[in-house]
Amino acid sequence: MRLGLAGGAAGKRALLLLPRGLESWELREAYALVDSAGYTVVDTVWYRRLSRSRLLSRAKLEEVARKAEQLRGDEDARIIVFDELRPREYFRIVKEARVETIDRTLLILEIFALHAGSKEAKYQIELARLKHRLPLVREAVRLAKMRELPGFLGPGGYAVDKYYKYMVSRIARIRRELERLRERRSVERAKRRSAGLPHVAIVGYASAGKTTLFNALTGAGKPVGSEYFTTISPKVKASLIGGRRVAFVDTVGFISRIPPEIIEAFHSTLEEAVRADLLLYVLDLSEPEHVVAEKLSEGLETLRRIGVVGVPMILVANKVDLVEEAERARLLSLVEAMTESVYPSLVGAVAVSAARGWGVGELRCRIATLLSGMDGSTC
Numbered sequence: 305m306r307l308g309l310a311g312g313a314a315g316k317r318a319l320l321l322l323p324r325g326l327e328s329w330e331l332r333e334a335y336a337l338v339d340s341a342g343y344t345v346v347d348t349v350w351y352r353r354l355s356r357s358r359l360l361s362r363a364k365l366e367e368v369a370r371k372a373e374q375l376r377g378d379e380d381a382r383i384i385v386f387d388e389l390r391p392r393e394y395f396r397i398v399k400e401a402r403v404e405t406i407d408r409t410l411l412i413l414e415i416f417a418l419h420a421g422s423k424e425a426k427y428q429i430e431l432a433r434l435k436h437r438l439p440l441v442r443e444a445v446r447l448a449k450m451r452e453l454p455g456f457l458g459p460g461g462y463a464v465d466k467y468y469k470y471m472v473s474r475i476a477r478i479r480r481e482l483e484r485l486r487e488r489r490s491v492e493r494a495k496r497r498s499a500g501l502p503h504v505a506i507v508g509y510a511s512a513g514k515t516t517l518f519n520a521l522t523g524a525g526k527p528v529g530s531e532y533f534t535t536i537s538p539k540v541k542a543s544l545i546g547g548r549r550v551a552f553v554d555t556v557g558f559i560s561r562i563p564p565e566i567i568e569a570f571h572s573t574l575e576e577a578v579r580a581d582l583l584l585y586v587l588d589l590s591e592p593e594h595v596v597a598e599k600l601s602e603g604l605e606t607l608r609r610i611g612v613v614g615v616p617m618i619l620v621a622n623k624v625d626l627v628e629e630a631e632r633a634r635l636l637s638l639v640e641a642m643t644e645s646v647y648p649s650l651v652g653a654v655a656v657s658a659a660r661g662w663g664v665g666e667l668r669c670r671i672a673t674l675l676s677g678m679d680g681s682t683c
């Protein structure tokens with residue numbers, strides 16, 4: 305799969321390990337996440353979990369090692385296990401395949417890092433990463449003491465032990481920094497708004513088509529003043545909409561089953577949505593109706609939890625090219641009614657195909673009208 309500009313630079317190669325039994329929307333999400341983190345999948349291994357702590361059989365492990373051969377020696381390459389990886393299983397894989405390995409949580413944290421705008425979000429992510437790696441390093445200390453891990457993370461047990469202590473003190477330090485930042489939060493926020501442009505944040509679940517829409521909305525016009533925005537976040541781009549400069553933000557979006565230990569990092573990465581003048585809520589209308597409904601209500605609940613209230617929102621029903629023409633209107637009014645009942649600041653719903661450009665003109669027009677404070681009648 306290939307994506308456009310903001311989908312992350314291709315080049316980091318990955319071997320993807322997927323547990324059997326994923327539903328098709330979960331599979332699409334998995335690929336969207338891998339892509340959002342900037343990886344290109346070179347091969348895939350499907351496995352059936354043996355247990356929660358042991359994922360791969362001996363034969364599977366050998367298959368992984370074989371397929372990982374092409375990645376050996378490439379420092380950017382990763383084995384991505386789309387699952388929860390316990391320390392022992394991690395070392396089993398790394399020892400056998402000799403390629404750095406990450407699990408679903410670390411993959412998600414890499415995506416957060418690409419989107420992190422504020423210092424607070426960056427600290428939250430580092431904290432989550434450190435906490436996630438701590439058990440791993442503890443296991444490394446154990447293995448080094450048993451001399452089962454010569455040379456890994458430095459020469460023997462002493463270095464690993466030192467690294468473990470460093471992590472613990474770094475965690476304490478970040479916690480203190482976060483306390484301090486929370487007190488200053490409002491000041492920071494006021495400063496960041498100083499660019500003065502209206503901000504339009506694109507939210508929605510992974511693989512709904514946020515980045516495709518972001519590209520469609522910002523790619524057409526010549527980006528203006530993008531240098532300024534890249535210093536805030538690489539996912540912000542200014543574009544001319546109805547003769548006026550508007551900053552579009554491709555947010556990290558929602559991800560199903562966010563591991564509880566990274567929920568704070570998730571919320572602080574999503575904070576662009578809180579500050580936006582307008583929200584575009586993108587959903588994939590081609591998914592089964594119950595999936596669309598479930599994700600919509602969970603997404604709206606997440607917005608409520610991070611404190612998004614009263615921000616005008618346009619519902620963008622995407623991928624209508626995959627929906628029967630006769631079904632489009634019915635599904636659109638269904639999701640519109642669902643949203644309105646829990647989010648009173650909904651100001652409209654537009655059916656689009658971001659990939660084909662259908663409805664994007666109408667959407668631009670709605671955005672322009674809304675931001676200039678007129679009623680929608682001009683579109």
Ligand SMILES: Nc1nc2c(ncn2[C@@H]2O[C@H](COP(=O)(O)OP(=O)(O)O)[C@@H](O)[C@H]2O)c(=O)[nH]1
Pocket residue numbers: 305307311336340508509510511512513514515516517557622623624625626656657658659660
């Ligand atoms: N058929 C179809 N596919 C789309 C459309 N918009 C996006 N996609 C595809 O959906 C997948 C996820 O899109 P992406 O923009 O990365 O979603 P994001 O995770 O929300 O940023 C990609 O494979 C896109 O090519 C659309 O309008 N129609």
Ligand SMILES: [Mg+2]
Pocket residue numbers: 311340514515516
């Ligand atoms: Mg994206």
